[in-house]
Amino acid sequence: MAGTKEQVVSALREIEDPELRRDIVGLNMVQSVEVETGRATVGIKLPRRAGRFKEQFRAEAVEKITALGLEPEVSFSIELAGGATPEAGGTDASASNNPLPNVKHIIAVGAGKGGVGKSTVSVNLAVGLARAGAKVGLMDGDIYGPSLPTMLGTDRYQVKTISKMIVPFELHGIKAMTIGALVEDDKPLIWRGPMAHGAFQQLATQTDWGELDYLIIDLPPGTGDVPLTMSQLLPLTGAIVVCTPQKVAQDDAKRAIQMFRQLNVEVLGLVENMSYFIGDDGKEYDLFGKGGAEMLAQQAGVPFLGAVPINMNLRRNGDAGDPTANYTGDDQLAKELDALTRAAVHHVSVHVMSGAAAGPTLTIS
């Protein structure tokens, strides 16, 4: 006897999204299933991200339905909810007002407090994503105190422009640009509101980023002009907030989460940096009280992306402008950074799949 509708649904549950590692029924991709007179008609709706898996899903669905003794008819649609591309969070990355239409995901890395490791997380996330095969750009949005010239070693290179566009540095497998490369060394960077806006805008839109899977933006600490400019200018996928375990850092992180929410930017997750220290005796020391950020994440209802320990190689390689060495010279550190990268990608995907976030809608006057 030919299969029933329930059997078709349970067969479709065996088809897994290769990126999210969840089944297509659980991910709400299967929109309709009809079984009538020996024929199963299935409608599958894919978010744009998953469009490339269409033929793979079709082949699997056809095979499974045929095995149930039914004639398969499988149709697909690609989701562009309300004209917005879920790939760019709630905002419309294909709209004419998007200055970076060739960038799939823009992720800001912020912190309520200075010195907690925002730039360290930004750089290592960017390099980690690139090492996993993504096309990645890293923009130093910290226009007041750029760290990327040191952390990436860009000070060894000259900035070039072609047709008035800044050519980003290509190093450590990523493209990068920083205000530090455009101004004189050691000069204090004092920007009034409109100038800060202009500097950020120029870096974001006059750098020739080309096609990117991810553009990571390292923000200045705190809740000032730059995040506002950014949320007005760019269709962000979301933001990652970095904090250290101490109570004061968490209070500031709470403010940063609140700020992103007010700007209508999805908080993709919280990272606890300088979480603990592993001594030469192999013991773990919780210098600052590990675990606070995870609790804060729970309270604030945001994902916890992971903990990065205090690690001397991380500091040394940061000072030497060699982030690649974090992934090649210290297995434990590489494992921790890889886990962080994977968690970030996972939460980007989950957020994009949900298509839930309303993106920034303000425009610059």
Ligand SMILES: Nc1ncnc2c1ncn2[C@@H]1O[C@H](COP(=O)(O)OP(=O)(O)OP(=O)(O)O)[C@@H](O)[C@H]1O
């Ligand atoms: N987990 C860590 N282990 C060891 N050193 C670290 C770690 N995280 C950051 N550092 C070091 O601490 C210093 C400050 O880090 P970083 O510049 O990333 O912080 P930030 O939050 O971006 O600072 P700012 O507020 O100045 O922008 C750097 O020298 C960096 O190498």
